[in-house]
Amino acid sequence: MAQLKNIPFQQVDFTGGFWQDRQTLNRDVTVGAVERRFRDTGRFAAFDCNWTPESELPRPHIFWDSDLAKWIESVAFLLQKGPQPALYASARAIIDAIAAHQQSDGYFNIFHTVVEPENRFRYRDRHELYCLGHLIEAAVAWYNATGEHDFFDTLDRYIDLVIRVFQKEKSAAFTTPGHEEIELALLKLYRLKPDKKYLDLALFFLNERGPQDQLLGDWAKDKYNQSHLPVRQQHTAEGHCVRACYLYCAMADAAALTGDTALLTACRNLFDDITEKKMYLTGGIGSSHHGEAFTVPYDLPNDTAYAETCAAIALAMFAQRMQIIDPDGKYADVVERTLYNGILSGVSLDGISFFYENPLEICLADHEKNRSVNGGDRLPITQRLEVFDCSCCPPNVTRLLASLGDYVFTAGERDLYIQQYIPCRASFDGMDVTVKTAYPADGTVTVAVHGGNGKRLHLRVPGWCKAWTCSAPCKTERGYACVDVTQDDFTVTITFDMTPQWVAANPLVKADAGKLALTRGPVVYCAEGVDHPFSLFAAAVDPQAPVEVKESYGGLPTLQGKGRLSAAGDGLYYPASESEKQTPVTLRFIPYFTFANRGSSDLLVWLRRA
């Protein structure tokens, strides 16, 4: 098993470009917008733990703790790059509140402190350990940012309680958490503070998960929370996507920390099952709102796509961990696919509103059917919201964007991997690395390495790229162009052909049968009704016609393609020959992540092939 290390974002400074713009928006607008809406909805005040049935306060939700934990983590990430006194104060107040309301035995959970204190550790689906997991991640980030270890110490007492109740006494009503998260959090904590109790507890939760768990009861019957098989026997991705990918993250981390090859094999198979059978072109996963879950291979409907923002983030997190233990460009390819598409679509261009679901098709006319009590299939909303009742996604987006530098480099003793092409400077292992590029607006990337003589540079050649050139001698290996660094000041330029590409889906994806999608580099494009004076559903694209690169929107070029419009006459069915009466049309394509920023509109990623 390979044992690369990840270069953390603290050591990576973005120096401009697309992602720095998004990080700036995230820092200056989004993190504050999330705070404001979390305050409005009572999530901050809930940490005062003074809700009673008689109070006017909103009743705390079982995972409000985690909403704020992810927000605090976001703030901590920002603090690493510069002072944020107001955000610091808001976060610090919550950390203090947690300490103030921690129970004498170490327990902390808002809902089970004020709403149902009698039901501590009683229901597996109550997210107590999930909340603790997010608090641990927040505390790790807080310590890294501020050096303050009190948050950390508070949670350590809670972890000790969990070790006693779950691992030693086995006195809880369940064995493993209903929503995974604490496993990866404990392993993250263990890397920071290598106390074996953290590793042991994480491995305990991993190893106990499955039908062998005596306390599982009915939960064993389904795949919803990955309890259908022992984790090392799981080779197909099943159930709730976020739960699944958080589990797989922990499995990958555990494999890295323990050298457990059975875990590695399971992780490889799970990753391939997702990305070769169950992933949207945008990197979205979880095609059904039923259980927010994976369904069956190739079941990827576009209009009812669930494709939760958190699930795409979780997939990126899983892929990032895999590239450390199994160096292959396919992992960073998936990170890239999710970042530019299914994750970024989750936040509006003005940075203040969010999608929980990220459909690949919207037909506004079909939304009429949901307005009748006759019902109809559930369709995702067509405009982003500033907050949701279940608002897990917004702070997940903010923490990801704030720590995006985590995804750029991995390194081994001799090897340096450039996983994502983002203009930046980084210093590690005695090297200074500078990346200059306007990627993905432009396909040229220049990497300068100072002090790396003798290293081997691995430049990812994206899976979507069919033509590229490199200024230095190189050979291709598992998705990377490998270049030997032959001098102390070494510069190499790699250029990727960014010609727009029409993409087809595996024919077994019924929803995309006979259709094409337009991509340019890693960016998936879409057509919106607002740009077209005709129904997009009556249009078909001509993949032979040239696609023109046009003005930017949302920071990246728009594209213009040609197609044909079918005459949508009266009636329903015609001889095929009659249906060929078509007129040429021009189609405008915008980056998928920018959809729904100009009001509700029809949307198509996959268009019929003319």
Added chain:
Amino acid sequence: MAQLKNIPFQQVDFTGGFWQDRQTLNRDVTVGAVERRFRDTGRFAAFDCNWTPESELPRPHIFWDSDLAKWIESVAFLLQKGPQPALYASARAIIDAIAAHQQSDGYFNIFHTVVEPENRFRYRDRHELYCLGHLIEAAVAWYNATGEHDFFDTLDRYIDLVIRVFQKEKSAAFTTPGHEEIELALLKLYRLKPDKKYLDLALFFLNERGPQDQLLGDWAKDKYNQSHLPVRQQHTAEGHCVRACYLYCAMADAAALTGDTALLTACRNLFDDITEKKMYLTGGIGSSHHGEAFTVPYDLPNDTAYAETCAAIALAMFAQRMQIIDPDGKYADVVERTLYNGILSGVSLDGISFFYENPLEICLADHEKNRSVNGGDRLPITQRLEVFDCSCCPPNVTRLLASLGDYVFTAGERDLYIQQYIPCRASFDGMDVTVKTAYPADGTVTVAVHGGNGKRLHLRVPGWCKAWTCSAPCKTERGYACVDVTQDDFTVTITFDMTPQWVAANPLVKADAGKLALTRGPVVYCAEGVDHPFSLFAAAVDPQAPVEVKESYGGLPTLQGKGRLSAAGDGLYYPASESEKQTPVTLRFIPYFTFANRGSSDLLVWLRRA
């Protein structure tokens, strides 16, 4: 308004061919099979009205009365064509039981006699008037078949109670039935026995339906049972399809009986809205199981298609009524479309099992997702059943098949319309009409009219037919080839080109975008997985390649077409150029109505166009 008359099946004798075979199977197998399963499930015994909460008997369902009523009606239709002593005895016993358990004020309803007697006429959704409607239809048929008017008299007392309670005293808890049916039944009765009270009651129910109904309450808010607007203001088909089309039948009948042109206009618009925006290629309607209802225009998903057998029958009934008051071949076209496809698919080739839902696509792999408690979208079952909990469809099929002769001829003073091409002999209006044809296996139809000199013969030119010839001078008028009958023994031959045709859908039907379906004459074809050693979902059809007519299956030819198979490789997404690696394949097409007679299998009506 035109005022044709319908030639009833009593005057029409089938003389062979496809439909006579189906009628024979219906008579000799299906009617008995339905009786057997209705006995097994307690539906016959329920008429003894001796269920109690303590009894071992199954609790009667609120519309078991109607299940048996349609079965009795089927038996009565058979009795018109020959003796059926066993069926007669079974039906007669139920008629006697109804009389025996009729309440002193005339009321009869099993459920509200034995289960909830305190709730007579209290809940609009309890189907009491719907059941009475079906009993009236049965009594009319029974009288026509046997001359026995006691059934009739029994129900007349019940009708008098309904007139008193609903129309005069207005003492029921609701004004109009939640499930329409009694309206068309009363108008059928009125034609047989022109007592104005029947017409008045039917018109009362029609006129009171709508938001102006003071007792409507919440029901007014939805379209589910067509109470959203007064009937004359309804111009789009909404809500539960069977309810809707039964209502539209009554509206058309009332228009015919009263000359009400506002009703005629509404009916025309409703028919066009259905058939030009909301009807499957098979004639199925009601695309969603939510409310078993119409949804929005062009929303016609193939895999989740509800397309209830009863709804297709109800559409045929509506179309039949329209061709009487608005002579246009489009109505009989729809009758034909439903008969050969969406209705006939409702019963197995061996005549003993039934589909309630009639999907146009089955992907067995997708059914796996329904096996997980994570759920997934509901999909129709893949094999017919002998009986359902809600078993309205089987006796609806049997009564339709037994009375199919009703759909062949309409006539005016001077005009004779041949609406459906079925080999038969008929005598009416002093004429003997003989139709000879092997339609739709063959496209030639010979009509001989004896005693019709001076009449005008209207031979329907099906909407699907693009080329035809007629042996006599004719001109085309509203979908008919009009031929003057110029002598007492007059024969004309019309020949329709039966070359298989590839059909495309209106581009706004998203589910069929980029796809084609194969038809031959009125028959829609499909491909089943069982006939193909590859996934049908990876295949695309070539509409330029010749389609061969092959051996029969289910009484009609199968077809063989050519297509291309996409290499379904690993992975999900490829450059469009790579997806063009295809190999030629031969595809077998069977008539749609024969699908699922050889075990569960993948099914496709609409295939990708190569």
